[in-house]
Amino acid sequence: MKTAFKLLFFLLILLTIQSCKTQVAELPAPNIVWITSEDNSKHYIKLFDENGVATPNIESLASQGVVFNHAFSNAPVCSVARSTLITGSYTPRIGAQFHRKIQQVPMPEGLEMFPAYLRQAGYHTTNNSKEDYNLVKSDSVWDDSSKNATWKNRKEGQPFFHVFNLGDSHESRLHFTEEKMKNNPTVTDVNTVFVQPNHPNTDLFKYTNAFYRDRMVHIDKQLGDVVKELEDAGLMDSTIIFYYGDHGGVLPGSKGYIYETGLHVPLVVRVPEKYKHLINAEIGGREDAFVSFKDFGPTVLNLAGVDVPEGMDGKPFMGKNVTEDYLNTCDETYGYADRFDEKYDMLRTLRKGKYKYMRSYQPFNFDGLMNNYRYKQLAYQEWADLYEDGKLNDVQSAFFKERPVELLFDVEADPYETKNLTNNENLKETLLELRGKLNNWVESMPDLSFYPEHFLIENAFDNPVEFGQKHKVDIKRYIDISNLSLLDFEEAKSGIDASLKSSDPWERYWGLITCSIFKEQAKDFVSTIIDISKNDSELINKVRAAEYLGLVKHTEPAEVMTKALYESKQAAEALLIINSIVFMDQGEHKYKFNIDIEKIDKDILKVKELERKLDYISNVINS
Incomplete structure (x- = not known):
């Protein structure tokens, strides 16, 4: 009798487990909503940082979901960050790393922007309304992407993926005048507000910090309105909600710069009770795994039960087959910065x-x-x-x-x-480990930015990924030359000499940059560099040579740089030349230039970034 009772008991347990599995399997695909606030890192929200302000609506989402302590944009500026989000890919690998694009690039062969896969699986996909992609978008991505886009137009019972952008935290909101500052006191107390240690603790910086925290309070209210709309429609039990910032904040040195204030973003994911099996954390808890924008698209696909394409760099951090053991291994994130507007860097x-x-x-x-x-x-x-x-x-x-x-x-x-x-x-x-890991990463992509942007536009942008794979060995050589700057000069000397004498223009390019890093130590190469400044086949190499000669106070750089600017026929090349001109004007030596804008090629003057730089030339450099 006891044996029969035990068998019956175990049978009931097995039936219960099977019933639970069936119920999970039969759950409809969840609706997924992204609420994105522009231009704010985690530093202004109390939920993430002691110096932030209270955001009760975001906190309410957190109480019903998970706070991610380590969420990162891979780039500290809009178009590059959003290009990473929409592709699940590192942009220096796919050619979408320059903000703003002078030319859009195609999606990698065989890969779609991730919402297209949701549409194929039956989802209604909508975006309200910012895109800002550096890639060509097909018609298969969104059912609607506009200021009127809404989940409300889906078919009855159809799951949806909806993106809602909150713009009132955008950098432009801090473009106030002194008069406005005097006439508009902040709610946040300017006398107690936190000012970063790398900022001057002035009245203006206090006001700017307080003003921006007021914007976060406003953003929180707007987020609450979006959530209320879902509540009123009875959708909260079937909808997973992400709230995150689209990259870092806009206090000076944040947006557009690759520091934590430019990359570390707030992320809260609210998960309904019936979908809590899709996450590896307690509701109301916090998750320490490192996640970044390359992972967001794959995570949405995984939550929706859609296979993640092989061509994406990102990995899901929620959904099926994402284990706690895997999340415990997620302790790193990569970031990148190249041209942002008219300012070049790498x-x-x-x-x-x-x-x-x-x-x-x-x-x-x-x-x-x-x-x-x-x-x-x-x-x-x-x-x-x-x-x-x-x-x-x-x-x-x-x-x-x-x-x-x-x-x-x-x-x-x-x-x-x-x-x-x-x-x-x-x-x-630790230094050697991280140096090695980063170097392996740029080699393995491979990182296309080891070519100048104008060369990529002319030679690679029909198929950036294929170009990168074909030129992987060349890119590794350029990386090796750039890494000579990590050595003592005597160790680096022979490598620099070989690069400056190379028949490959981009070996010469990186050799010149390396000389500019070593400065006076590289003076043995002056005669070679003078020859490059006069005779190189690439205008930008003449400019890089003049840049070095200016840095070591050997030769005034204005003549070579100005002549190269007048000869350039490519907007991105002209921008890079002007970047060096501005550096020579603004930098330590403050060289003087007198640029005749009428002599610059008329066909490239219409590029917005070029217009901005020419504005600066007219009003500052030539004044």
Whole structure:
């Protein structure tokens, strides 16, 4: 009798388990909503940072879901961040890394923007309304992408994926005037508001910080309105809601810069009770796994029960087959920064655990180099003026000075990345590990930015991924030359010599950049560099040579650079030349230029980024 009872008991347990599995299997695909706020890192929200403001609606979502402590945009600016999101791919691999695009690139062969796969699976896909992709979008991505786009137009019973963009935290909101500042007091107390240690603690910076925190309160209210609409429609039990910022904040040195304030974003995912089996965390809890924008699209596909295409770089962090053991291994994220508007630079980062490694491939292009859109903000203007007047301390001045080739930060102890630890003997192993991992990453993609943008536009943008694979060996050589700057000069010398004499123009290009990093130590190469400045087949190499000669005060760079600008027929090439001109004008030596805009090729003057730079030339350089 007891044996029969035990068998009956186990049978009931098995039936119950099978019933639960069937119920899970029979659940309809969840609706998924993204609520995206523009231009805000996690630093302004109390849920994520002690110096942030209370956001009760975001906190309410968090109480019904999961807070991700380590969520990152892979780029600190809109179009590059959103191109990563929509493709699930690293943009330096697919040619979408330049903001704003001079030319859109096609999607990688065989890959669609991820909402297209949701549509194929029966989802209604809508975006209200910002896209800002650097890639060509097919008609298969959205049912509607406009200011009128809504989930309400789906068929009865059809699951939906909807994106709602909140723009009132955008950088442009900080383009206020002094008069507006005087007449519009903030709700956040300017006398107690937090000011970052790398910023001057002035009345203007206090007001800007307080004003932006007020915008976060407003964004929270708007988010609450979006959620209320879903509640009123009775959809909360069937809808997973993501809230995140589309990249870092807009206080000076954040958006457009590859620091934590430019990359570390808030992320909350609200999960209904019946779908909580899709996450590996307690409802109302926090998750420490590192996730980044390349992973968001694959995660949505996985939550919807759609296979993730092989061509994506990202991996799901929620949904089927995502285990706690896997999440425990997710402790790193990569970042990238190239041309943002009319300002060129090239940096790559790796954050692993509490350590952040930054590799600066052109460190002389200091952060504070003119970017017209950034400098519309009064706080940027004041910061630069105080630097010129010698009124900043070393930490506050770093923004306007050349960076080291590599930097290492403990971002838990030093969240605003003010103390470079590369010379800390106790962290030598950490430095070498992160350096090696980042180098392997740029090689394995491969990273297309080791070619100048104008060359990619002319030669690679029909199929960037294929171009990268065909030229992987060449790109590795350019990476190796750039890495000579990590060596002592005597170790690097023979490699530099070979690169400057190479028949490959881009070996010469990286050899010249490496010389500009070593400066006076590389003076043995002056005669070779003078020859390049006069006779190279590439205009940009003549400019890079003049840049070096200017940095070491050997030769005034104006004549070579100005002549190259007049001869250029490519907008991206002209922009890169002008970037060097502005650097020579703004930098330590403050060389003088007199540029006749009428002599610049008329066909390239219509590019917006070029217009901005020419504006600066007319009003500042030529004045």
